[in-house]
Amino acid sequence: MSDQDTLLEVKDLKLHFPFRDGSFFNAQKGYIRAVDGVSFKVRKGETLGLVGESGCGKSTTVRAIAQLYKPTSGKVLFKGLDLVSASSKEMMRARKDMQMVFQDPYASLDPRMTAGDIIAEPLEIFNGRKITNYSKKEMVERVEYLMGKVGLSHFFRNRYPHEFSGGQRQRIGIARALALNPELILADEPVSALDVSIQAQILNLFKDLQEELGLTYLFIAHDLAVIQYISTRVAVMYLGIIVEVASSNDLYRKPLHPYTQALLSAAPIPDPEIERKRQRIILTGDVPSPDKERHECYFYDRCPKRMDRCKKGIPPLIEQSDGHQVACFLYE
Amino acid sequence: MTDNVILRVKDLKTYFKLDDGILKAVDGVSFDLHAGETLAIVGESGSGKSVTNLSIMNLVQSPPGWIAGGEVWFNGKDILKMPPEEIRTIRGNKISMIFQDPMTSLNPFLRISTQMIETIVLHQGLSKKDAKDKAIEMLKMAGIPAAEKRVDNYPHQFSGGMRQRVMIAMALSCNPEILIADEPTSALDVTIQAQILDLIGDLTARLGTAVIMITHSLGVVAGMCDTVCVMYAGRVVEQGPVGTLFSNPKHPYTKGLIKSVPWLDKTNDQRLYSITGQPPNVINLPECCPFYPRCEFVKEVCRNTYPATVHTADGLDVSCWLYPEEH
Numbered sequence: 211m212s213d214q215d216t217l218l219e220v221k222d223l224k225l226h227f228p229f230r231d232g233s234f235f236n237a238q239k240g241y242i243r244a245v246d247g248v249s250f251k252v253r254k255g256e257t258l259g260l261v262g263e264s265g266c267g268k269s270t271t272v273r274a275i276a277q278l279y280k281p282t283s284g285k286v287l288f289k290g291l292d293l294v295s296a297s298s299k300e301m302m303r304a305r306k307d308m309q310m311v312f313q314d315p316y317a318s319l320d321p322r323m324t325a326g327d328i329i330a331e332p333l334e335i336f337n338g339r340k341i342t343n344y345s346k347k348e349m350v351e352r353v354e355y356l357m358g359k360v361g362l363s364h365f366f367r368n369r370y371p372h373e374f375s376g377g378q379r380q381r382i383g384i385a386r387a388l389a390l391n392p393e394l395i396l397a398d399e400p401v402s403a404l405d406v407s408i409q410a411q412i413l414n415l416f417k418d419l420q421e422e423l424g425l426t427y428l429f430i431a432h433d434l435a436v437i438q439y440i441s442t443r444v445a446v447m448y449l450g451i452i453v454e455v456a457s458s459n460d461l462y463r464k465p466l467h468p469y470t471q472a473l474l475s476a477a478p479i480p481d482p483e484i485e486r487k488r489q490r491i492i493l494t495g496d497v498p499s500p501d502k503e504r505h506e507c508y509f510y511d512r513c514p515k516r517m518d519r520c521k522k523g524i525p526p527l528i529e530q531s532d533g534h535q536v537a538c539f540l541y542e
Numbered sequence: 543m544t545d546n547v548i549l550r551v552k553d554l555k556t557y558f559k560l561d562d563g564i565l566k567a568v569d570g571v572s573f574d575l576h577a578g579e580t581l582a583i584v585g586e587s588g589s590g591k592s593v594t595n596l597s598i599m600n601l602v603q604s605p606p607g608w609i610a611g612g613e614v615w616f617n618g619k620d621i622l623k624m625p626p627e628e629i630r631t632i633r634g635n636k637i638s639m640i641f642q643d644p645m646t647s648l649n650p651f652l653r654i655s656t657q658m659i660e661t662i663v664l665h666q667g668l669s670k671k672d673a674k675d676k677a678i679e680m681l682k683m684a685g686i687p688a689a690e691k692r693v694d695n696y697p698h699q700f701s702g703g704m705r706q707r708v709m710i711a712m713a714l715s716c717n718p719e720i721l722i723a724d725e726p727t728s729a730l731d732v733t734i735q736a737q738i739l740d741l742i743g744d745l746t747a748r749l750g751t752a753v754i755m756i757t758h759s760l761g762v763v764a765g766m767c768d769t770v771c772v773m774y775a776g777r778v779v780e781q782g783p784v785g786t787l788f789s790n791p792k793h794p795y796t797k798g799l800i801k802s803v804p805w806l807d808k809t810n811d812q813r814l815y816s817i818t819g820q821p822p823n824v825i826n827l828p829e830c831c832p833f834y835p836r837c838e839f840v841k842e843v844c845r846n847t848y849p850a851t852v853h854t855a856d857g858l859d860v861s862c863w864l865y866p867e868e869h
Contacts, residue, residue, distance in 0.1 A: 263731035375820050405586035406758065410802035410816035417813070432731065439804035439814060462806060476736035478761025480803050482784045485764040492740060493733045496701045 216287075217394055217426050218252040218275070223284035225267075225274045229501070243500045244270040246450035246508075247284075249527070252394070257420065257427040259441030259458065261434060261473075265497055267450040268430045272396045275428070276310055277301060288394070302339055309387035313399035315379035319371040325382050326367030329353045332389040342390065356385040359422075360415060377408035384415065388423070397429045401436060413440055434477045438462055443533070446470050449508045450500050452527060456534040466536040468515045507539070515540060548719055548752055549575040549598070549637075554612035556590075556597045559605060563826040567593040567607070569776040575720065580746070580753040582763040582784070584799075585773035586821055591756045594773070595722050598754075599633055600624075616720075635665040638713040642725035644705035648697040654681075655693045658712050665716045676715060684711035685741060703734035707741065714745055721746060724756045739766055760803055764788060772796050775824050775832035777848075782858035792860040794837050831863065839864055 226241035245267045252258045260268045274281045277293050286293040288304055296304065309332075312318035319328055330353050336342040344352065354364040360381040371379055380400060387395055397416070401409045413436065419425060431437045437444055437458075444461045446454045446469065454467040465471045472491040479485050493512045507513070507520040519539045527537040556568040568590045575581050583591045596602050598614050600621060614621040616637070621629060641647040649657055658677035662668055668676060674693070681689035684707040697705060706726060713721055723742060727735040743766050746753050755767055763770050763784060771781040772793065780793040791797045801815035819836040831837070834844040841863055843849075849863045 263733065377820060405821070406760070406799060407586060407802050407817040408820060410804075410814045411818070413804070414814055414816055433804075434732070435804040435806045438806060472733060474806065476732045477806055478736075478739075478759065478765045479806055480760035480764050480788070480800060481805075482764040482788050485761065490736055490740075492736055496703055496734070497731075 215253045216251045217254045217289065218428070219285075219287040220251075220271075220275060221249050221285040221287070223248045223271065223274055223286065224282045225270055225279055226282045240501055243450050243503070245274060245281075246500065246504075248447075248450070248452055250445055250452060250455060252426060252428055254393075254426055255420075255424055256442040257429050257440055259437035259444040260428065260430045260447060261432065261437045261444060262447035263432060263473075263497060265500070266447040267500075268432075268447050269398050271447070272310075272398050272428060272430060276305075276308065276396055303341060306336060306341060306390045307392050308394045308396065309390065309392040311380075311383050311387045311395060311397040311400045314403055315376050315383055316371075316403075318383055319379055321371050324368050324370055325357070325362070325374070326353050328371070328382055329356055329367075329385045329389055332386060336390060352389065353385075356388055359388065359419065360385045361411075375408075376404055377411060380404065380412055381415070384412075384419070388419070391423075392425070394426045394428065397427055399430050399432065402431060402433070409436070416440060434474060446473065449497060449504075451508055451537070453509065453538070454534075454536045455527070456536075460534050466530060466534070466541060467509075467538050468513050468540070469509050472514070546577045547574045548577050548616065550613075550615040551575075551594075551598065552613040552615070554594065554597055554614065555610040556593050556602055556607060557610045558607045560825065565825045566776050566827060567824065568597060569824075569827075571612075571771075571773070571776075571778050573771050573778065573781060575752050575754060577719075578747075578750050578752055579769060580743075580755060580767045582755045582757060582767035582770040583773060584757055584760065584763050584770055586758060588775075588821060588824070589773040590776040590824075591758075591773055592724055595639070595724060595754060595756060597622075598722070599637060599639065600629055601633075631665070634661055635716045636718055637720040637722065638716065638718040639722040639724065640706070640709045640713045640726050642728050644702065644709045644729070645697065647709060648705060650697050653694050653696055654700075654708055658693070658715060661712060662715050677711075680711040680715045681708065683714075683745060684708070685737075686711070702730055703737060706730065706734075706738050710738075710741060710745065714749060714751065717749060718751055720752050720754065722754045722756070725758070726755075727762065728758070735762075742766070760788075760800060772799070775822050775827065777832065777861065778859075779833065779862070780858060780860045782856075786856050786858055790856060790858075792854060792858050792865060793833075793862050794839055794864070795833050798836075831861075 223245055224247055225245040226243050228238050228241055230236045231239045248271055262268050273279050275286050281294055293304060330349050333344050333349050337344055357364045362381050401412050429440055441458045443457050445452050448469050454470045465474050472493045475491045495512050498511055507525055510516055510520050525537045525539045527535050529535045530541055552572050554568055554571045558565040558567055571594050585591050597609055609622055655674060655677060659670055659673040662673040662676050678689045678693050681693055686692050686707055727738050767784050770784050770787050771778045774795050780796045791800055798817040804814055817836050822832050829848055830846060831844040831849055834840045843863050849861045851859050851861045852865045853859050
C-alpha cells in the first residue's frame with residue numbers, strides 16, 4: 211500500500227489520565243493509562259474495526275483522534291496534517307472532513323432541537339466560521355437530501371428527538387455526521403444500544419453509505435460479529451494497546467494472539483449445533499486496572515499460553531504474513 | 543411431558559395504565575417449565591420478557607401495573623391467588639431471580655455476608671453462624687477466590703463479573719427449584735459473559751435447578767437453553783425446542799431475527815438481512831397480528847385478527863396465519 215492511500219495514521223498515541231487521591235491536598239497519585247502506545251493506519255475507503263472489552267481504551271483512542279481529549283504524546287496524521295500540533299484554525303478545517311457518530315442515540319441529540327436543526331447545525335457552524343457557504347435554501351435542500359439518504363422522511367424534520375425511536379435517532383446522528391461531506395467517520399459503538407432487528411438496519415445503512423459516498427470508517431464495537439460484518443480490517447485492543455491487526459476474514463479464520471482466540475471463542479454463535487460443539491477458551495480473572503506502567507506483556511496475567519519470556523518484556527506488534535500483525539512472543 | 547411440569551404459566555396478562563391509554567406489556571403468555579429444563583425467553587426491548595417474569599413472582603408495581611388475568615401454577619397452587627405472606631415463602635426460596643445489573647440489585651450499604659445471611663436465615667431457619675458458613679460455601683461454588691474474606695466485603699469492592707457471581711451464589715443459596723435470570727450477562731464483557739454462562743449452566747445442572755433465561759442474545763439461547771419462547775409485542779409468537787426453532791423456524795419474525803444477527807464464522811460479503819420498520823407501540827394495540835406491518839407475508843386476515851396458536855408437526859407452537867389450524 212502506498213502512503214497516498216493512507217487517510218489517517220496514528221503513531222504511538224498515548225493518553226494518560228491523571229488521578230488524585232481525593233484527600234485534602236488532593237495529591238496526584240498516578241495515571242490511568244487508557245491508551246498506552248497505539249499505532250495504526252486507516253486507508254481511504256476501508257473500514258477499520260476497533261474491537262475490545264470495556265475499558266480497553268477503544269473509545270478514548272477515537273476521542274483522542276478527534277482531539278476531544280488532548281493526547282499525552284504521539285501523532286495523529288490526518289491527510290498529512292498532525293492534528294496534535296495543529297493550530298485551532300487548521301483543526302477546524304480538518305474537523306469538516308472527520309465526523310463522529312456516538313453510541314447513545316438518546317444522549318447525543320439535543321432534546322430541544324428539531325431533527326432538521328440538528329442535521330443543519332454543522333452547516334450553520336461552518337458557515338459561521340466562513341469555511342462553508344451554504345445559503346438558507348441550500349441548507350434546507352441539504353437537510354432533506356441527508357434525511358432521504360439515511361432513510362428518514364423529510365416530513366419528520368420538525369419533530370423533536372423524543373418523537374423518534376432509537377434506530378431513527380441513530381439515523382439522525384448519522385445524517386448530522388454526513389452533513390459536511392466528510393471523508394472519515396469515527397463511529398463509537400453506533401449499534402450497541404440498538405435491538406437486533408434495528409441493528410441490522412443501521413449496519414446495512416453504514417455499508418450502503420460507504421459504497422455510495424466513498425466514506426472511510428473507523429468503527430468501534432465490542433460485538434465481534436458486528437465488527438466482522440462491517441470491517442475490512444480489524445484491530446484488537448487490550449488494556450490500552452493493540453495486540454493484533456488483520457483483515458477481517460483472516461482474523462476470524464486464524465486468530466494468532468491468545469487474547470483474540472479467547473475473545474472469539476467466547477462470543478456465542480446463534481446456532482445450537484455449532485455452539486454446543488465449540489471448545490471455549492475461558493479466561494480466568496478480570497482485566498487488570500491500567501494504573502501502572504507495565505514492563506511485561508499486557509496480557510500476561512490472564513494468558514493461557516504465557517511463558518517466562520513474556521514476563522521480561524513487551525512483545526512488539528510484528529507483521530506475520532500479508533498485513534497480519536500480532537504482538538505476542540509465540541510468533542517470533 | 544406433562545408430569546414433570548414445575549411451573550405452568552397460562553394466558554398471563556399484565557397491563558399498565560398510562561396517560562396515553564392501557565399498555566398491554568404482556569398479553570396472553572403461556573408456557574410450561576419442566577424440572578431441570580433451561581427455558582429461554584427471547585425478544586427485543588419492550589417485548590414483555592421482563593414483565594412476564596416479574597408477573598410470575600407477583601412483583602409488578604401496582605399502580606400503574608396490574609395482572610389482568612391468567613394463572614401461574616407452581617407446586618399445585620396458583621401463585622397469583624396466594625396471599626402476600628405465602629408468596630414470600632416462595633420468592634427467593636423456591637423461585638429466585640438474578641438481574642441484569644448486579645450493582646443495582648445488591649444493597650451498596652450492606653456487606654455481602656449480611657445480605658446473604660438474611661436470605662438464608664429467613665428461608666432455611668439456620669442459625670447466623672451456620673448461615674454464614676453456607677454463604678461462604680455458596681460463594682466458593684460460584685468461583686469467588688478467598689471466599690472467607692470476601693464474604694465481608696461490600697458490593698463496590700467486586701468487579702462486574704464478580705458481583706454477578708455473588709448474585710448467583712445468593713440466588714442459589716436456598717436450593718431453589720427455579721432460577722429466573724433476567725439478562726444476567728448483558729452488562730458484561732464477552733469473556734466475562736462466557737464465564738458467567740458456564741457458571742450458571744454448571745451450578746444449575748449440579749443442583750437440578752430449572753432456569754428461565756431472559757435474553758435478547760440468540761447466541762446465548764443457542765449455547766445453553768433447551769426450549770425457547772420468542773416474544774413480540776407482549777405475546778409469545780413461537781415456542782419449542784431450541785434445535786428445531788433455529789434450524790426450521792416457522793414464524794416470519796423468528797426467521798427474520800435469526801437472519802439479522804451477524805455471524806462470526808460467515809464471511810462478510812453478503813448483505814445482512816434486516817426486518818424493516820420497528821416494533822409497534824403496545825399502547826392501545828388493535829386486535830391484529832402485531833407483526834403485520836413488518837411482515838413479508840402479510841395477508842388481509844393478519845390486519846384484523848390475532849392468529850391462534852398452532853402446534854406444528856416438528857414440535858413448534860406458532861401463532862401465525864401462514865400456518866392454518868390442521869384438523
